[in-house]
Amino acid sequence: MPKYAKNQPVNFKNGVERVAIIGAGGTIGSHIAKALLKTGRHTVTALSRKGSGNTFPEGVLVASIDYDDETTIVAALKGQQFLIITMAPTAPRDTHSKLVQAASKAGVPYVMPNGYAGDIDNIKLGEDTLLGPIAKANRDEIERLGMQWITVCCGFWYDYSLAGGDARFGFDFDKRSLTIYDDGSTKSSTSTLAQVGRAVAKVLSLKEFPEDENDSSLTLSTFLNKAVYLKSFVVSQNDMFESVKRVTGTTDADWMITHENTKKRYEDGLAQVKVGNMAGFSKMLYARAFYPDDSNNLSAKTQNELLELPDESLDESTQAGIDLVKELQLRVERMAA
Incomplete structure (x- = not known):
């Protein structure tokens, strides 16, 4: 009733x-x-x-x-x-x-x-x-x-994940390196x-x-x-990288870029978790959400309009993520999980 x-x-x-x-x-x-x-x-x-x-x-x-x-x-x-x-x-x-x-x-x-x-x-x-x-x-x-x-x-979480090191969205801002899953074009939902x-x-x-x-x-x-x-952005790693370059004033030449097969990255992370090494958890979790045939894309279900949520700026959110890098590095338990 x-x-x-x-x-x-x-x-x-x-x-x-x-x-x-x-x-x-x-x-x-x-x-x-x-x-x-x-x-x-x-x-x-x-x-x-x-x-x-x-x-x-x-x-x-x-x-x-x-x-x-x-x-x-x-x-x-x-x-x-x-x-x-x-x-x-x-x-x-x-x-x-x-x-x-x-x-x-x-x-x-x-x-x-x-x-x-x-x-x-x-x-x-x-x-x-x-x-x-x-x-x-x-x-x-x-x-x-x-x-x-x-x-x-x-x-x-877009800003948190961008700041969280190579195991998450693939970015290491200290080393200025990026690990791209497959060709970097698979889109996943972020907020x-x-x-x-x-x-x-x-x-x-x-x-x-x-x-x-x-x-x-x-x-x-x-x-x-x-x-x-809900969502803020449905983006690929390539989309994120373009935003990062705009915000930091860098070009491809300033970054060390490597590619990794998403499914291999997932399996490697899972193998680490199975032997008790939780450093593999983020690697496994994030790689799985970027599977080309089954990504975590919530576009068809998001209720942003229903909830009257504002549109956001990708570049402003990227800057917020970069600003979070140092803070997260101080929280060892977060970086290890």
Whole structure:
């Protein structure tokens, strides 16, 4: 049965006001937190390990938790309407489940699970990158515990991936080298960190339910147990390289360029992962998304217009990526994952 605002209890407010974020000081979490605060509609609470030295965007409230003491997580989530989970791939495997179970006990109705990239409907891509089955299990657990989820399918984060070294988009700005997958012409979906933040804030700023059966406006309930699809650019490595050259004022002659077979690169990365060398994970993940016959191209599904997301400048986003290089190099765990 469809839910309408008119049928809710007397004091019901038709919107999400209280949002908790895991990783609000991290790569994507900080952008989501800033975008939510910018709307003026939300109170944002960061759940943070006791003693953590993380810094958070101005205006974020902080609740200390102990992952080994569920009562602290439940207490921090009491009264929250939406839990957003953003975690590094190096986080302990059981962390997601601990958070979701605590959210259920705290009465949180909605969860955005950890996972911001590939198309959840592309089962083969998910299996090949090893991320699909984990993400599916996370979503299933949320449903099994009586909550509902909204996940984000945005392709790779453009600025972050450009800055992240050879294993991601192939660029090493310190060495001024580029590894091109195949001929570099396969296009894949990407989104800037800021665009992901805007999209999440837009969805969480919608009315929770239609007012009544005559209300056809977009609501949060439209997206429940579904993915939000968005993009900034659908680009090839060649497209990125042209932008990089424009931004840096360089030419082909200034770069050391090598080519590598995408499928071989994927297999090499997977072989590393299988023997416990997680340095191969990014190599495997990114190569797989540029398979010529099955790239991570979300063009047909993106909801940018529906969410009124702005068009962005590729060159400005490339500059933002280059500006991120030094910051990411200081975060060893990110570069190794």
